[in-house]
Structures are given as structure tokens and as C-alpha cells.
Amino acid sequence: MRAFKPHLRGLAPYPYASLEAPVKLDQNESPFDLPPPLKEEALRRMARLPWNRYPEIHAEGLRKRLSALLGWPEEGVVLAPGSNLLILALALAAEEVLDLSPSFPHYAHAARAAGTPYRAVPLLEGFGLPLEALLEAFTGGVFFLPNPHAPTGTLFPEEALKALAERAEEVGGLLVVDEAYREFSGTDFRALLGASPHVAFLRTFSKAFSLGGIRAGYLLAHPEVAQAVREVLPPFVLPAHTGAVLEVVLENPGYAEEVAAYVRAERERVYRRLLEHPTWRPYPSHTNFLLVRTPDAEEAFRHLLRQGVLVRRQDRYPMLQGCLRVTVGLREEMEAFLRAAFEVAYA
Numbered sequence: 294m295r296a297f298k299p300h301l302r303g304l305a306p307y308p309y310a311s312l313e314a315p316v317k318l319d320q321n322e323s324p325f326d327l328p329p330p331l332k333e334e335a336l337r338r339m340a341r342l343p344w345n346r347y348p349e350i351h352a353e354g355l356r357k358r359l360s361a362l363l364g365w366p367e368e369g370v371v372l373a374p375g376s377n378l379l380i381l382a383l384a385l386a387a388e389e390v391l392d393l394s395p396s397f398p399h400y401a402h403a404a405r406a407a408g409t410p411y412r413a414v415p416l417l418e419g420f421g422l423p424l425e426a427l428l429e430a431f432t433g434g435v436f437f438l439p440n441p442h443a444p445t446g447t448l449f450p451e452e453a454l455k456a457l458a459e460r461a462e463e464v465g466g467l468l469v470v471d472e473a474y475r476e477f478s479g480t481d482f483r484a485l486l487g488a489s490p491h492v493a494f495l496r497t498f499s500k501a502f503s504l505g506g507i508r509a510g511y512l513l514a515h516p517e518v519a520q521a522v523r524e525v526l527p528p529f530v531l532p533a534h535t536g537a538v539l540e541v542v543l544e545n546p547g548y549a550e551e552v553a554a555y556v557r558a559e560r561e562r563v564y565r566r567l568l569e570h571p572t573w574r575p576y577p578s579h580t581n582f583l584l585v586r587t588p589d590a591e592e593a594f595r596h597l598l599r600q601g602v603l604v605r606r607q608d609r610y611p612m613l614q615g616c617l618r619v620t621v622g623l624r625e626e627m628e629a630f631l632r633a634a635f636e637v638a639y640a
């Protein structure tokens with residue numbers, strides 16, 4: 294086979310295997326579907342659309358709405374079907390990708406697919422941000438920094454982000470703060486880091502907005518950076534039906550607050566319960582999931598699955614030996630998880 298670039302050989306697939314289970318806590322999804330009245334309104338708007346027509350070239354109408362809602366210049370907003378696609382576009386455009394290890398696996402995957410030089414700096418013990426090593430390693434290119442961090446759930450301190458933003462400015466690089474979990478930490482780093490051409494923010498509708506299946510995310514950046522990213526993406530990239538859903542959601546964003554409030558409270562409840570576990574150790578989380586260290590990830594995973602509870606193994610990542618990731622689901626789902634978790638301890 295001589296059709297594809299040789300660097301794509303041996304590219305590992307995205308680490309996800311789909312399994313069926315009654316209690317699904319493996320993908321950091323919202324446990325709630327979009328509220329029915331909003332879903333019905335979105336369907337009505339979809340039905341009114343002319344499906345034979347292309348949507349707007351770069352979702353101009355929605356960008357205008359987002360811009361008004363967030364107080365961010367319209368030219369600095371890029372909408373795409375999923376922030377994963379924006380990560381790929383940024384990785385394609387980047388001179389180099391800088392990453393943490395462990396981190397959200399799609400950054401590395403996108404860099405490798407793009408054939409972009411890639412480096413990762415290990416987290417400190419206890420999952421702290423390795424600021425000194427990062428300041429040294431960040432010499433240009435794009436640095437993807439999830440904050441709150443996946444897969445550990447850690448929230449990095451403001452001062453560190455500020456130092457990294459200054460470094461980005463100094464070296465002419467781009468710091469991309471991925472705020473996929475921001476609704477669960479209640480943080481917004483835009484005010485702190487400002488509208489520098491060297492800082493951008495990634496956001497998604499997949500988590501607190503409960504639209505994982507719809508595929509939508511956006512980038513907030515300096516207009517010039519946004520323009521460069523739009524040029525890498527194909528035209529008309531945001532489907533018309535996705536646009537119809539987003540229109541409704543942006544007119545009624547309040548429900549996402551309720552989802553986030555539920556998740557935060559339930560996360561803390563489950564965290565406290567897990568502190569009483571004789572062998573498992575939960576890490577504090579600012580996201581919609583809990584990272585839990587067990588003596589044996591494979592055994593813990595299989596035991597939970599036998600009890601109908603599907604979680605995600607994280608033990609193949611550096612520093613995460615024995616770790617599982619549990620999405621915060623419905624109260625009864627979390628009770629099923631806790632029952633199974635405590636059973637394994639006394640088996």
C-alpha cells in the first residue's frame with residue numbers, strides 16, 4: 294500500500310472499546326438527555342430547514358449568537374462538529390504540539406495523525422502541573438492544556454496558567470486551554486488570560502450541555518488565530534441540523550447549569566463514600582468524573598461489569614496504574630456503582 298503517508302502506519306486507534314451494560318459510566322456523558330421541550334423545538338426547527346441547501350459556510354448566525362452570549366468577538370469564534378475536530382485542525386496547523394502526560398488522548402492522536410512534531414511533559418507526582426519543565430519545553434507551537442484536567446480531574450492554579458500564557462506570548466506559541474469540564478469546576482479563564490493572540494479556549498456542548506450525540510464544540514481565539522483554524526476546516530463543516538439544535542440551546546442555556554449543579558453535588562457525595570472504601574482511593578475532582586485508584590484495575594473493572602456497571606480503565610496511562618474513571622451518572626446508577634465497589638472489598 295503506497296497511498297498514504299508512512300507516518301500513519303502503526304498509528305494506534307483511539308483508546309475506546311464499546312461495551313454494553315445497564316449502567317453506563319464510561320464516557321463522561323451527561324446522564325440527562327436534552328429537556329424534552331427543547332428537543333421538540335429543535336426538531337421543529339430542523340423540519341423547517343431546507344435540507345437540500347448547504348448551511349452557512351462557517352456558521353455565521355450561531356457565531357453571532359455565541360459572540361453576544363459570551364462577549365467575545367464574532368471573528369474569534371470557530372464552531373465545529375465536536376471540539377475534537379478543532380483539536381485536529383489545531384494539530385494540523387501547529388508547528389509542534391506540546392502536551393502533558395497523561396492527558397486527554399486525542400491531543401497526541403491528532404498530532405500523530407497530522408504528522409506534527411509532538412512532545413509531552415509528565416505531570417508532577419500528585420498530578421500537579423510541571424510548570425518549570427513546561428516553561429522550558431514551550432518554545433512555540435500549540436500547547437493543549439485541559440483545565441480542569443482529564444483524566445485526573447485536577448484543576449490547575451490560575452498563577453500557573455498566567456505564567457504559561459506569558460510564555461506563549463514570549464515564544465509566539467499558542468496556549469489552548471481546553472475547558473470541556475468548566476461547568477463542573479465553575480471556572481472561566483477568559484478574564485484572567487484575556488484576549489491575547491497567544492491564548493485560546495476550547496469548549497464543548499458534549500458535557501454539561503448534554504449533547505454528546507449531536508457533536509458540537511467551539512474555539513474562542515484571537516480573530517487571526519480563528520481565521521487560520523477556519524481555513525484548515527472544510528467549508529460548511531457545521532451541519533444544518535446541528536445548527537438547529539444549537540440555536541435552541543443558546544436561547545435556553547439554563548438547563549446546563551442544573552445539570553452541572555446536580556453533577557457537582559453527586560460527585561462530592563460519591564467521593565465521600567469512596568473515602569470509606571478499604572482499598573480504593575478516589576482523587577478529588579473538578580469534572581463530571583472521578584478517578585479512582587484500585588489495587589488491580591482489571592479485576593475491579595471486570596467485577597463492576599459483572600454487576601452491570603461499565604466504567605473506563607485508565608491504568609495504561611503513565612502514573613495511573615490501577616486507575617478507573619467513573620462518570621457521574623444518575624443517583625441510582627451511582628448507588629449501583631457504590632454497591633458493586635464495596636462488594637469487591639468484602640469478596
Ligand SMILES: *Cc1c(COP(=O)(O)O)cnc(C)c1O
Nearest residue numbers: 375376377397439473497499510
Ligand atoms: C469530552 C472532552 C472534549 C469534548 O470533545 P467533543 O468532540 O466536543 O465531544 C474535549 N476535550 C476534553 C479534554 C474532553 O474530555
